[in-house]
Amino acid sequence: MSGDNILLDSNFGSDFDDDDEIIEILDDPSLPEGRYLDRELSWLAFNTRVLELAEDTTLPVLERTNFLAIFSSNLDEFFMVRVAGLKRRIATGLAVPTNIGRKPVDVLGDISRAAHELQLRHARAYQDLVKPALDEAGVHIVTWDSLDEDDRARLSEYFSTQIFPVLMPLAVDPAHPFPYISGLSLNLSIRVRNTKIDKEEFARLKVPQVIPRFIRVDETEDETNVRLIALEDLIANHLSHLFPGMEVLDHHVFRVTRNEDVEVDEDETENLIQALEKELLRRRFGPPIRLEVTEDMDDRTLELIVRELDVTEQEVYRLPAPLDLSGLFDLAKIDRPELHYPKRVPTTSVALQPSEPNAKPDIFKAIARQDVLLHHPYESFATSVQAFLEQAAADPHVLAIKQTLYRTSGDSPIVEALIDAAEAGKQVLALVEIKARFDEQANISWARKLEKAGVHVVYGLVGLKTHCKLALVIRREKGVLRHYSHIGTGNYNPKTSRIYEDFGLLTADDQVGKDLTRLFNELSGYAIEKKFKRLLVAPLHLRKGLLKRIAQEASNVEQGLPAGIRIKVNSIVDEAIIDALYRASQAGVPVEIWVRGICAIKPGVPGLSENITVRSIVGRYLEHSRIFSFVNAGEPETWIGSADMMHRNLDRRVEALVRLTSTDHLREISELFDLAMDENTMSWTLGPEGEWVRRSIDADGNPLVDLQDVVMKQITKRRKRTGISR
Incomplete structure (x- = not known):
């Protein structure tokens, strides 16, 4: 889940992070008790609003499909972080009152009831509302049983050449212990019979994530009549290829969500990056906190999985197939403009346009004239913030660039601009927040790449995440140093800037520049103690x-x-x-x-x-x-x-x-x-x-x-x- 995934960054609204929100209620006798709404149920209410957009028949159907996928990925992260945090507090004896004065164990019960209801509503929205609308629009998610012989023959060939070599069935018997089930992976539980000895066996098959979740049934490029089959459905109907000589008795789909919270004691480690990388490896093996199974799974199979994964009845979610509707993100690639929101092209901020026709934009000259308030995505990030940093990197009069990086994209032009500036001999400071949740590994990679280019890379202050969005450029003009600053509400991420609404201020105000200079110095040095004039x-x-x-x-x-x-x-x-x-x-x-x-x-x-x-x-x-x-x-x-x-x-x-x-x-x-x-x-x-x-x-x-x-x-x-x- 890196900054590359524009819908998962902050998870279209989840913004999960440290669970220090669970604190003692402030004692104010002038105000009544029970004056706060439960934060966990409030978040579930937010995801309900996302679901309501999927249910809204006035929206283009592929956008409704997208909202189904957003709901699903949001809920995954909610369990991985918030529910995991509550469970950890209970397990370690750190359970304290929540913001509504109840113990986490009671809140978990409310979450479970609400989440069960929501996931069933989500499944119904897909089956009863969105899927019929997709069919009507000529986008069909079909099942193997509905296909004719020609379709099956074509897909069987695809399975044999493109899927079969990637699959890894794992038996479960005295010689093969129950395999590790990775978080958020789709899996098939399979019961087979050895006909020679008339003995039933159990196997697990992971649905590979390196293959598209939905496979085109037809070879044609015609986008007006698209037929897709779920990858797990295609695999399930070719299990005999994986278990030759065995009788396939039954199969079901299941999915596990694991605790993916990351804990690093910064006071007890000498090398934060190494400690974080070790913790990221551990995160892959966090305990299960949710088990989703298709509603047709038999009790015998379910009992085996529950026992082996050590999950409680409260943590089991029986749902109609297909599981994991975040896979519906794939449908956004279908080239049917009438089924999407109308295309919008961000404009270049009027204040950043050159005064003369056909003249080359000069960001510094524009900012020097007046403060510029940017409103993304309505106004282009590429022709404003990105252009500001790229011009700074190339400008011989620029002496230094200082920048915070919390989340950015995989092919970030922002990072490339900083590298170009450093290679041109400028002083460049990048404050990279390597603890940005689910972007930790990507940010570690960026930090190392920046260091190799000669950028001064720092990781902020011990015990604090650096979340502010700041850029400062120092430029010599007629023998005088001037400050050019950007302070934003969103990340320096060109991809998310296309769908995230954010403001940013570009200013040459000397006081803002001095404030940022002090702040950057304190971030790369020691604690922030002084007050600022305009910050x-x-x-x-x-x-x-x-x-x-x-x-x-x-x-x-x-x-x-x-x-x-x-x-x-x-x-x-x-x-x-x-x-x-x-x-x-x-x-x-x-x-x-x-x-x-x-x-x-x-x-x-x-x-x-x-x-x-x-x-x-x-x-x-x-x-x-x-x-x-x-x-x-x-x-x-x-x-x-x-x-x-x-x-x-x-x-x-x-x-x-x-x-x-x-x-x-x-x-x-x-x-x-x-x-x-x-x-x-x-x-x-x-x-x-x-x-x-x-x-x-x-x-x-x-x-x-x-x-x-x-x-x-x-x-x-x-x-x-x-x-x-x-």
């Missing part, structure tokens, strides 16, 4: 800064001054922040929260949070930006950056928010919130008991406004107003 930095100052501003809004409203709070995040579970928002609501401050995933706030509770509104938007693009806006007695203050309102972001990570100062940028953010909170915009609204209600049509049955469509049109129109045609 809020975690772990020391970000929480305090936000709490101070929330309290100020409450004070302002009590004095009759304009007040209001608007927050856009991926997740909000931090009790101190939530309690501060409750107190602001009690004082009369209108609080609007736009959250993609987990939300532990209970909005609309009389006497507690009646002034708090929570909305969620899940759609074509993954809403990933983090924004914090305060009315501030009529002098608006808005910050953007990398931090969610979670304990790990505020206490165990290096995060950075930058304050926007341009009135145009403040207005743009304000208008975006206006649109998100408008009753005529398609969204989900959170109720006081944790229920999410979707509004997609108005009283007359007309579709509500799609925020992402509107933003794309607005940015395109902005380009046209300036006379830019490309």
